[in-house]
Structure formats: structure tokens, C-alpha cells
Amino acid sequence: xxxxxxxxxxxxxxxxxxxxxxxxxxxxxxxxxxxxxxxxxxxxxxxxxxxxxxxxxxxxxxxxxxxxxxxxxxxxxxxxxxxxxxxxxxxxxxxxxxxxxxxxxxxxxxxxxxxxxxxxxxxxxxxxxxxxxxxxxxxxxxxxxxxxxxxxxxxxxxxxxxxxxxxxxxxxxxxxxxxxxxxxxxxxxxxxxxxxxxxxxxxxxxxxxxxxxxxxxxxxxxxxxxxxxxxxxx
Amino acid sequence: xxxxxxxxxxxxxxxxxxxxxxxxxxxxxxxxxxxxxxxxxxxxxxxxxxxxxxxxxxxxxxxxxxxxxxxxxxxxxxxxxxxxxxxxxxxxxxxxxxxxxxxxxxxxxxxxxxxxxxxxxxxxxxxxxxxxxxxxxxxxxxxxxxxxxxxxxxxxxxxxxxxxxxxxxxxxxxxxxxxxxxxxxxxxxxxxxxxxxxxxxxxxxxxxxxxxxxxxxxxxxxxxxxxxxxxxxx
Numbered sequence: 001x002x003x004x005x006x007x008x009x010x011x012x013x014x015x016x017x018x019x020x021x022x023x024x025x026x027x028x029x030x031x032x033x034x035x036x037x038x039x040x041x042x043x044x045x046x047x048x049x050x051x052x053x054x055x056x057x058x059x060x061x062x063x064x065x066x067x068x069x070x071x072x073x074x075x076x077x078x079x080x081x082x083x084x085x086x087x088x089x090x091x092x093x094x095x096x097x098x099x100x101x102x103x104x105x106x107x108x109x110x111x112x113x114x115x116x117x118x119x120x121x122x123x124x125x126x127x128x129x130x131x132x133x134x135x136x137x138x139x140x141x142x143x144x145x146x147x148x149x150x151x152x153x154x155x156x157x158x159x160x161x162x163x164x165x166x167x168x169x170x171x172x173x174x175x176x177x178x179x180x181x182x183x184x185x186x187x188x189x190x191x192x193x194x195x196x197x198x199x200x201x202x203x204x205x206x207x208x209x210x211x212x213x214x215x216x217x218x219x220x221x222x223x224x225x226x227x228x229x230x231x232x233x234x
Numbered sequence: 235x236x237x238x239x240x241x242x243x244x245x246x247x248x249x250x251x252x253x254x255x256x257x258x259x260x261x262x263x264x265x266x267x268x269x270x271x272x273x274x275x276x277x278x279x280x281x282x283x284x285x286x287x288x289x290x291x292x293x294x295x296x297x298x299x300x301x302x303x304x305x306x307x308x309x310x311x312x313x314x315x316x317x318x319x320x321x322x323x324x325x326x327x328x329x330x331x332x333x334x335x336x337x338x339x340x341x342x343x344x345x346x347x348x349x350x351x352x353x354x355x356x357x358x359x360x361x362x363x364x365x366x367x368x369x370x371x372x373x374x375x376x377x378x379x380x381x382x383x384x385x386x387x388x389x390x391x392x393x394x395x396x397x398x399x400x401x402x403x404x405x406x407x408x409x410x411x412x413x414x415x416x417x418x419x420x421x422x423x424x425x426x427x428x429x430x431x432x433x434x435x436x437x438x439x440x441x442x443x444x445x446x447x448x449x450x451x452x453x454x455x456x457x458x459x460x461x462x463x464x465x466x467x468x
Contacts, residue, residue, distance in 0.1 A: 008384050012245055015382045148249045150242050150384075150407040172429050173384040179425070180414050191413070195406050 002132075004139040005171040006158040010106045011148040018113035022137040024120040024128065024161065025110050027144035028153040030081045030206075031068075031103025033121040033213040037083035039232045040124070040219040042092025047229035048104040049097050058097035066098040071204050074099075082209050083123075095229075102144040102151075107225065110142050117225035120157060122188075123218045129164035131222045131233065139165070141174075152195040153213075156181050156188070188214045236366075238373040239405040240392040244340045245382040252347035256371040258354040258362065258395065259344050261378035262387040263435055264315045265302075265337025267355040267447040271317035273466045274358070274453040276326025281463035282338040283331050292331035300332040305438050308333075316443050317357075329463075336378040336385075341459065344376050351459035354391060356422075357452045363398035365456045365467065373399070375408075386429045387447075390415050390422070422448045 007016050026032050035046050049055040052067055052074055059065050059078075066079035073080025081100050085091075098104065110117045115137055120128050132139055141161060143154035159177030162169065169175070184191040189211060193202075202210070222233040241250050260266050269280050283289040286301055286308055293299050293312075300313035307314025315334050319325075332338065344351045349371055354362050366373055375395060377388035393411030396403065403409070418425040423445060427436075435444055456467040 006384075008242060009246060011249070012243060012382060012384075015245070146406070148246060150240075150246075150410070152406040152410045155410065170433070172380070172386040175429055176384070176386045176389065176410075176414060179417065180410060183413065183417050195409055 002136070002138050002167055003169045004141065004162050004165060004167050004174055005169060006141045006143065006155065006162075006173040006177060008143050008150045008155055008173050009145040009148050010102075010109050010142065013109050013142060016140055018110070018140060020115050020137060021140050022116040022118060022132065022135060023110040023114040024118045024139060024141045025103070025106045025144065026120040026141060026154045026157045027100070027103035027106060028121060028157055028213055030083060030209055030213055031098070031100040031144065032119045033123055034081055034083040034086070035098070035119050035230055036121045036123050036219060036221060036223050038086040038091065038096060039223055039230065040221045041086045042089045043086060043096055044093055045095045045229040045231055047095070047097045048107045049099045050104060050108055052099055055097050055099040064091060064094050064096045066096050068100045070101060071206070082206070083212055084209060102146060106142050106144040111225055114140070119223040119230060120161065122157060122160070122214055122216045124221045124223070125157075125160055126164060126217050127220045127222050129161060132165060153192055156184070160185060236370070236372050236401055237403045238375065238396050238399060238401050238408055239403060240375045240377065240389065240396075240407040240411060242377050242384045242389055242407050243379040243382050244343050244376065247343050247376060250374055252344070252374060254349050254371060255374050256350040256352060256366065256369060257344040257348040258352045258373060258375045259337070259340045259378065260354040260375060260388045260391045261334070261337035261340060262355060262391055262447055264317060264443055264447055265332070265334040265378065266353045267357055268315055268317040268320070269332070269353050269464055270355045270357045270453055270455060270457050272320040272325065272330060273457055273464065274455045275320045276323045277320060277330055278327055279329045279463040279465055281329070281331045282341045283333045284338060284342055286333055289331050289333040298325060298328050298330045300330050302334045304335060305435055305440070316440070317446055318443060336380060340376050340378040345459055348374070353457040353459075353464060354395060356391060356394070356448055356450045358455045358457070359391075359394055360398055360451050361454045361456050363395060366399060387426055390418070394419060
């Protein structure tokens with residue numbers, strides 16, 4: 001019998017056992033949504049990189065570089081953290097090195113011990129759920145959060161995924177977020193407009209990004225972390 | 235304009251600024267409910283103590299000693315962690331040294347920086363809210379959690395307190411828990427029966443304790459941490 005648990009912040013990850021588990025890293029606004037969109041629009045590989053300088057170095061190798069800090073595109077980078085930039089196969093076949101405030105840190109923490117790391121977003125919710133149904137691994141949803149703090153949209157994704165899987169579990173965070181998602185899932189956008197991280201992005205005129213990131217099942221893609229970076233499962 | 239935020243685990247407390255804030259430590263099952271009940275039933279002082287041996291040493295000073303680990307009364311202690319033990323003024327005028335799995339750790343973390351530390355429970359929800367309305371401090375609710383992990387009953391208390399205060403805030407955890415409490419607050423006991431920590435306590439035949447801890451506004455008491463330990467505000 002497989003089970004699911006939710007870690008509401010990367011700062012709490014060490015309390016969880018990751019061995020033999022599939023970890024779903026989720027950073028709804030916007031890293032994981034952007035990664036799923038980019039790869040679903042033909043990008044070849046996305047390499048998550050921890051810091052800005054390390055990321056910039058990939059420019060010389062012919063890679064695109066995407067950098068975000070505190071919700072804004074970092075100076076000297078080709079791309080920020082908007083999923084919209086990748087639509088219409090705009091960067092098909094390209095490789096992208098990416099660094100973001102919260103998402104890339106969560107990925108690097110997860111990869112150390114987990115059997116497998118996937119990237120989750122509302123955009124590929126059921127594609128990911130279907131993949132997990134056919135795997136033998138237990139699942140841990142790792143919410144990227146906001147600078148270590150609980151973040152409502154990432155946690156709500158955990159609730160949505162758990163409802164889609166419908167597995168037994170014994171995790172309070174998952175249980176709380178299932179209940180909340182049942183209540184607000186059909187009205188995600190209105191609900192999240194009052195949440196703090198969404199408000200921060202609204203201040204940067206990113207409403208279009210926010211609405212896009214909340215589109216459920218736009219892509220039938222599963223994104224995983226390979227030795228070369230993030231890729232689509234085929 | 236005063237504000238409220240919620241820290242869902244003691245392991246995340248260092249992400250929060252505590253200076254000039256009133257921290258409400260909450261460990262619904264059962265330390266904070268037990269502390270509020272004991273002091274409301276005439277206990278003079280409760281000293282939160284970190285470890286079992288340190289706590290036992292208070293026996294020689296004529297104090298009662300209360301010790302709990304993993305939901306059970308620790309060996310050699312007068313009392314465990316049940317609020318029911320203190321009813322009917324049974325230990326009026328006594329001093330109690332207390333150590334619990336999660337609650338006492340949260341108190342010791344909070345006291346280092348906060349302007350004031352209170353103990354919150356559903357049993358004195360509105361008494362605490364009224365006190366906070368008349369204070370000038372911002373508020374941080376510190377959920378004791380379960381061994382560092384998110385815990386649904388402590389987090390729901392944060393939602394309940396925030397709804398009672400009705401202050402503006404910018405905290406995702408508070409926002410999520412307000413929404414969840416609005417949904418399940420009238421049916422707390424049924425809802426929490428499915429949650430993991432409540433289930434753990436049910437395994438120990440503690441249903442009576444659980445139901446008691448969910449009784450809203452049983453006491454018109456405010457509990458604070460003084461230099462001598464936890465006491466009622468008069």
C-alpha cells in the first residue's frame with residue numbers, strides 16, 4: 001500500500017525519510033510551473049542551478065540562462081521566471097540553466113536522497129498523478145515555500161495531488177490541504193488573490209503568470225530530474 | 235495597525251522576527267490545554283522544563299512533577315499530560331514542573347526573544363483574543379507541532395485566533411488556517427478524528443482528553459510566562 005506525505009517547507013525536509021521515495025518538488029508561483037511549461041514546449045533540458053553566478057557561466061556553453069530573485073528577472077539573464085516566455089515552442093530544442101529564489105533550492109535538497117525527483121504543478125497535475133499510480137514508490141510532496149515559510153499555493157497542490165491519488169496516509173499537512181483544496185479548488189484564482197505570495201507577484205504585474213500557473217491539466221507531461229537536468233518522461 | 239502571523243513548526247521559528255511581539259505557544263493535544271486547565275483550576279505556577287531528569291529534580295523541592303513522552307506519562311512522574319487530572323481544583327495552590335514532547339520545547343524557543351509569551355488553547359480562545367486586542371504588540375502563533383512537523387490542531391487554533399482577532403495580515407499559513415477553521419470549526423472533533431496526531435492519542439485511549447481539549451471557551455483565563463514560570467494574568 002503506497003502512501004503520500006507533505007513537507008510544507010524545505011527547512012523541514014530533514015524530518016522526513018526520503019529513501020525509496022519519489023519526491024515531487026512544487027513551486028507553483030512560478031518555478032515548477034515554468035519548468036513544466038518550458039519542457040512541454042520543446043525545451044530540451046533545464047538545469048536547476050543554485051546561485052546566480054554559477055548560472056551565468058552556462059551562457060558561454062551556448063545555454064539560455066534564466067534567473068529570478070524575489071519575483072523579478074535577475075540582471076544580465078536571458079529569461080526570468082515566467083512560464084509565458086516559453087509558449088509556442090519559442091525555445092524548442094534549447095537548453096536552459098535556471099536559478100530561482102525557492103524552487104531550485106528545493107530541487108537540490110530533494111535530489112540528495114530521494115529515489116526519484118519529479119516537478120509538480122497544476123499544469124500537469126493528473127499526468128503526474130497517473131505516473132505515480134503506476135510507480136511502486138511512496139510519495140513526498142516538497143513545497144518550495146517562500147524563503148522557508150509555509151506557502152499556500154504549493155501546499156494546496158499537495159492537497160490536490162493527494163485527492164487525485166486517493167491513497168491512505170497519516171500526514172496532517174496532507175490532510176489539512178486536501179480539506180482546503182476540496183473547499184477552494186474550483187475557485188483557486190479568487191482564493192489565492194488574497195494570499196501573500198500571490199499579492200507579492202501582483203505587485204510586480206504578474207497577474208497573467210498567476211492565472212496561467214493555476215490552469216489545471218494544460219499539459220500531459222511528467223517532468224523528472226535526470227543526471228543531465230530536468231527532462232520530460234517519454 | 236497590529237498584525238498576526240503563524241509559525242507552523244518550532245523548527246521554522248528562526249525565520250520569524252520575534253522582537254516586540256507576543257508569541258502564543260499552542261500545543262492543543264495536550265500541553266497547552268493542560269497548562270490552561272491546571273492554572274484555571276488553582277495551580278499556582280507551572281514551570282516548563284526541557285528534559286525528564288531536570289524535571290524530576292523539582293520533586294525534592296516539594297513540587298509536583300508532570301512528564302510526558304510520545305503521548306504517555308513518563309515513568310516516575312506524578313502526572314502525565316492530561317488536562318482532566320487538574321479538574322475540580324485537585325491541585326490548587328500546588329507548583330508543577332512539566333516536561334512534554336513538543337510543548338515545552340516551543341515555550342523555551344519563544345521565551346528567548348519575544349516581548350511576551352502566552353499559552354493558547356481552544357479552552358481559553360476568546361479570553362486570549364480579548365487580551366491581545368488590548369495589547370499594542372503584534373502576534374505570532376507558534377504551533378508546537380509533532381516533533382517538528384506540521385500539526386493540524388495547533389495550526390487550526392491559529393486560524394481560530396486570527397478569525398477572533400480579525401486583524402489584517404499577510405501570512406499564508408494564517409490565511410490557509412482561517413479558511414480551514416471557517417469550514418470545520420463547528421465540527422472540530424469529527425474533523426480531527428481523521429488527523430494523525432489525534433489518531434495517535436486515540437491509540438492510547440485518550441478520547442476523553444481529546445474531546446476536552448476541543449471545548450471552546452471553557453475558561454476565561456489568560457496564561458503568560460513570568461520569570462517564575464507560567465501563571466494566570468490577573
